[in-house]
Amino acid sequence: MSDNRYDRLEAAKPMIECREVHKYYGDYHALRGIDLTIRAGEFFSLLGPSGCGKTTLLRTIAGFEDIDSGVVLIDGKHMEDVPANKRPTNMVFQSYAIFPHLTVAENVAFGLRRDPRTKAEKAQLVEEALAMVGLKGYGARAAHALSGGQRQRVALARALILKPKVLLLDEPLSALDRKMREQMQVELIKLQRQVGITFVLVTHDQEEALVMSDRIAVMFEGQIAQLDGPEALYARPATRRVANFIGVMNFLPANVVSETDGVVTVEVPGLGMVELPEKQISRANPDDDGPTIGFRPETMTIVPANQTHTQPRETNATIDEVVYYGDMTYYDLRLEGAEGPNGQKARPVRISMRNVFGRDVPEVGTRVRVAWSPGSLVLFR
Amino acid sequence: MSKRRFEGSGLRIYTVLYLLFLYAPIILLPLFAFNSGTIIAFPLEGFTMKWFDLMIGNATLRQALFNSLTIAVSASILATCLGIFAARASTRFEFPGKAGIMGFIMLPMVLPEIIVAMSLLVVLLGMGVQLSILTVIVGHTLMCMPYAIAVLSTAFGTLDKSLEEAAYDLGETKWSAFRLVTLPLVMPGIISSLLISFTISLDEFIIAFFLAGNQPTLPTYIFSQLRFPKAIPMIMALGTVLVALSIILLALGEYFRRRGNARIGAKPTGGFL
Numbered sequence: 001m002s003d004n005r006y007d008r009l010e011a012a013k014p015m016i017e018c019r020e021v022h023k024y025y026g027d028y029h030a031l032r033g034i035d036l037t038i039r040a041g042e043f044f045s046l047l048g049p050s051g052c053g054k055t056t057l058l059r060t061i062a063g064f065e066d067i068d069s070g071v072v073l074i075d076g077k078h079m080e081d082v083p084a085n086k087r088p089t090n091m092v093f094q095s096y097a098i099f100p101h102l103t104v105a106e107n108v109a110f111g112l113r114r115d116p117r118t119k120a121e122k123a124q125l126v127e128e129a130l131a132m133v134g135l136k137g138y139g140a141r142a143a144h145a146l147s148g149g150q151r152q153r154v155a156l157a158r159a160l161i162l163k164p165k166v167l168l169l170d171e172p173l174s175a176l177d178r179k180m181r182e183q184m185q186v187e188l189i190k191l192q193r194q195v196g197i198t199f200v201l202v203t204h205d206q207e208e209a210l211v212m213s214d215r216i217a218v219m220f221e222g223q224i225a226q227l228d229g230p231e232a233l234y235a236r237p238a239t240r241r242v243a244n245f246i247g248v249m250n251f252l253p254a255n256v257v258s259e260t261d262g263v264v265t266v267e268v269p270g271l272g273m274v275e276l277p278e279k280q281i282s283r284a285n286p287d288d289d290g291p292t293i294g295f296r297p298e299t300m301t302i303v304p305a306n307q308t309h310t311q312p313r314e315t316n317a318t319i320d321e322v323v324y325y326g327d328m329t330y331y332d333l334r335l336e337g338a339e340g341p342n343g344q345k346a347r348p349v350r351i352s353m354r355n356v357f358g359r360d361v362p363e364v365g366t367r368v369r370v371a372w373s374p375g376s377l378v379l380f381r
Numbered sequence: 382m383s384k385r386r387f388e389g390s391g392l393r394i395y396t397v398l399y400l401l402f403l404y405a406p407i408i409l410l411p412l413f414a415f416n417s418g419t420i421i422a423f424p425l426e427g428f429t430m431k432w433f434d435l436m437i438g439n440a441t442l443r444q445a446l447f448n449s450l451t452i453a454v455s456a457s458i459l460a461t462c463l464g465i466f467a468a469r470a471s472t473r474f475e476f477p478g479k480a481g482i483m484g485f486i487m488l489p490m491v492l493p494e495i496i497v498a499m500s501l502l503v504v505l506l507g508m509g510v511q512l513s514i515l516t517v518i519v520g521h522t523l524m525c526m527p528y529a530i531a532v533l534s535t536a537f538g539t540l541d542k543s544l545e546e547a548a549y550d551l552g553e554t555k556w557s558a559f560r561l562v563t564l565p566l567v568m569p570g571i572i573s574s575l576l577i578s579f580t581i582s583l584d585e586f587i588i589a590f591f592l593a594g595n596q597p598t599l600p601t602y603i604f605s606q607l608r609f610p611k612a613i614p615m616i617m618a619l620g621t622v623l624v625a626l627s628i629i630l631l632a633l634g635e636y637f638r639r640r641g642n643a644r645i646g647a648k649p650t651g652g653f654l
Contacts, residue, residue, distance in 0.1 A: 064546060085549050097547035101565045101644055110561075111551035142644075158551065 021070035048219035090159035105139030270338030291381035299376035311371035445602035456521035457578035464529030512594030525578035536570025
């Protein structure tokens, strides 16, 4: 992802626009005022837990679901009276929906049935589409004999052969095993760069969304909680709920000391006084008791004895637990100064460090120095 | 898995007796059909084909056979077509009163047939409808529907919903998506449904007896001939033909079902044989 791509997408025209989209299933309010613009050529993800409305929104864009109010535009055109089979979108279904009674080539050519081109031209297109997804020479095979990964590729070729303006992907990788999934993530990114079509991906896997997307809309209960690029989403979650959903975040209680010109000064037991500018301040969950400070595990590092560091701040802590992962080690630390008012032990915070060859992994019970920077903190209030 | 057999448990004897009781009477059919004696008793006298000649020469029997085939073909097609609508609706859509409606459609399966036959007769006569083959077709369609729906619901129920959506998404209309994708995939179920309905209708007696007017069907004709001892060897010959036909029909149905399943890579589950 070069800056070039980012700038180009920033300037691209809107491909999908949702304005105040509401959808009910009986009494159940599935989409609660979705406002969203997806730009042409973007790899966009709808991320959220099951039941958050992400699949409903995707099916709304595809035309499989009618909306109760609001507007959906694709490439500037109103989609209200356009049924799914006339929309410039194609879908890769979660189950892939490969037609089991047809061959691979017949599956891929299915959408060309109403195309006026000659048989030979169509066969050529099918060959190209199969080659594009890495299934060259598979055309004559029976579709039901394919593996999960191959079915997925057939589904991609079948949708892309129609050169849609938007490709919709409904949890396309969830049925694959871990290795296959990671391989397909990379291939999907490459494919999207190659064809330049707008991809909209639905997923509940935050890691997958971070890896693949240009931008991500995080959804909870039929609403978009945050719409941002992967880095922004990870580093500056807009709400504590988003922070919880994406990756691991530590939370410490904070007391607001003063507030001037948008800069909030808080006192955090264990970390001391911290000044936070406006961009590091997010919304707490409604049921949180009081403001909290959040930080990611990798933003704090243990400093080996007799070594220096370049971080602006330093805190002492005791190692409570060590979890060794091979490439990484997780440490649970009790920060000094974070003890409870009646002398209770401090609640441990989790930090992660990449293991370096030749450096010892400190043991449980060791007192260590940890270095950190106020710039990596987020205040939820 | 242990390799213990039925040894010593008596289950083997039970199984043999059970199978004998089930199939011995049917084996007797061809024995006496080719036996030249007029009395159904051992010892057998000699080989003959005359009962088959007599059967073929019997105009009433030919009429009964023709009626039965007409009824069975019509009823199985009607029941299967209606069953497709019901099975698709019940497996694909949610609508108010669905459980109740499906329950009522399936009810004839457990209702005493004589009650159904009687009530149908009363209603049809009340409406002034002339009893004929047509009325039997209506009755048999009603009887076959639950079986057709049971078979078809399984076929539709195991079908991935997104297949039809995918076809629609790829530019087909709702109808062509159904025709190109759903129909070929449920075809084994449709063939099963046709066969089961055909078999049920062909040997159905009570409704045919009540609703056929003066038209004979095979079961009612056979029943009427049992009163004449002289006709019994010919009925044995007819029975032999029917058993042979049933076996051929079921084998054919099973062959097509397996071939259809192999074509879509489905696991070989259930079936008749």
